[in-house]
Structure formats: structure tokens, C-alpha cells
Amino acid sequence: MLTIxxxxxxxxxxxxxxxxxxxxxxxxxxxxxxxxxIFQPQMDLDQLNLIIARIxxxxxxxxxxxxxxxxxxxxxxxxxxxxxxxxxxxxxGRLGASGETVxxxxxxxxGHSLPIPGDIRPLLEQHLLPEEQQNQDD
Numbered sequence: 001m002l003t004i005x006x007x008x009x010x011x012x013x014x015x016x017x018x019x020x021x022x023x024x025x026x027x028x029x030x031x032x033x034x035x036x037x038i039f040q041p042q043m044d045l046d047q048l049n050l051i052i053a054r055i056x057x058x059x060x061x062x063x064x065x066x067x068x069x070x071x072x073x074x075x076x077x078x079x080x081x082x083x084x085x086x087x088x089x090x091x092x093g094r095l096g097a098s099g100e101t102v103x104x105x106x107x108x109x110x111g112h113s114l115p116i117p118g119d120i121r122p123l124l125e126q127h128l129l130p131e132e133q134q135n136q137d138d
Contacts, residue, residue, distance in 0.1 A: 002034050002073040002127060006089075008065045019063040024097045025055055028087045031071035032101065035085065038123045039105070049114065051106040053082065056099050063089065063096040074129035078121055081105050081113035086129050 006027050014020040040048040063069055069091045076086040082104040089097045105114045116124070 002031065004031050004071050004073075006030065006069045006071060008063075008069060010065065013065050017064065019065070019069070019096070021057070021059060024057050024059075024089060024099065027069065027071055027089060028055075028057070028073075028085075028099055028101065031073040031087055032085055032103070035073070035075070035083075035103075035124065035127070038120055049106050049108065051104050051108075052101060053104050054100070054102040056101075057097055058099065059097050060095045063091045067092060069096065073127070074133075075124050075127045076100065076129045076134060078116065078124050078128075081115050083116065083124055086134075 008019055008023075012019055012023045036048065036050060037043060039050060069089050072088045072090065074086050075083055077084040082102055085101045085103060087099050087101070088095055105116050106112070107114050
């Protein structure tokens with residue numbers, strides 16, 4: 001599992017005084033950055049051959065401007081050319097949101113997916129979501 005702390009800003013709060021639902025995809029993206037670095041450590045965008053195919057976010061409870069929000073990130077599945085990232089946002093011991101993102105290893109010039117390289121697969125698998133947790137989320 002990978003974790004990062006997000007310190008909500010004033011602009012992250014909506015008129016109802018809770019974190020706006022548009023922020024979670026951005027925060028989840030920040031949590032995925034270490035996974036992207038597995039493919040391209042320097043984050044050279046000309047060499048980063050990843051594309052997002054799907055994003056889902058499920059909201060469980062309200063989150064507020066304080067305290068910090070912990071983003072937890074796991075790999076749920078590694079396929080031939082894509083991997084699914086499962087993430088959760090926690091604040092004060094409560095699950096605020098969870099989500100999944102399907103990321104595809106992609107050849108932009110040719111316009112098609114590429115197999116995930118053999119040397120990268122085990123690095124992704126180091127962050128696999130425990131099986132008992134996967135069964136709770138399905």
C-alpha cells in the first residue's frame with residue numbers, strides 16, 4: 001500500500017462546507033504518482049506511455065477542510081496491458097471515498113495498448129490489494 005497525506009485547502013470546500021466531490025479524482029491522481037514513476041522514474045511526459053481508461057469514485061461519508069486526508073493506494077489487478085488501481089480517502093478514521101482507475105500501457109504513436117513489461121509487473125504486484133480486502137469491495 002502506498003499512502004500520501006493531503007492537506008485540504010480553502011478552495012477544496014464547497015458551499016456545504018465539506019470537500020467538493022470534484023477534488024477526489026485529483027487527490028487520487030496524486031496517490032497514483034508513485035505507480036507512474038515505476039514506468040517512467042523521471043516523469044518525462046514524452047516517454048510516459050500510460051493513459052487512463054476509466055475512473056470511478058464512490059462517496060461514503062463527508063470530509064471536511066481539517067484535518068488532513070490520507071489517500072491509500074493499492075493495485076487491484078494487473079492485466080496484460082492494463083492495471084486497476086484501488087484507492088481510499090480516509091479522514092479521522094472514517095472512509096470518505098473509494099475509487100478505481102484503469103490505467104493502460106499505451107503506444108500513442110501507433111494508437112494501441114502495449115503489454116506491461118515483464119520487469120515492471122512485479123513492481124506493480126508489490127502493491128497488490130490483499131485478497132480479503134478485494135472481496136469486501138466487490
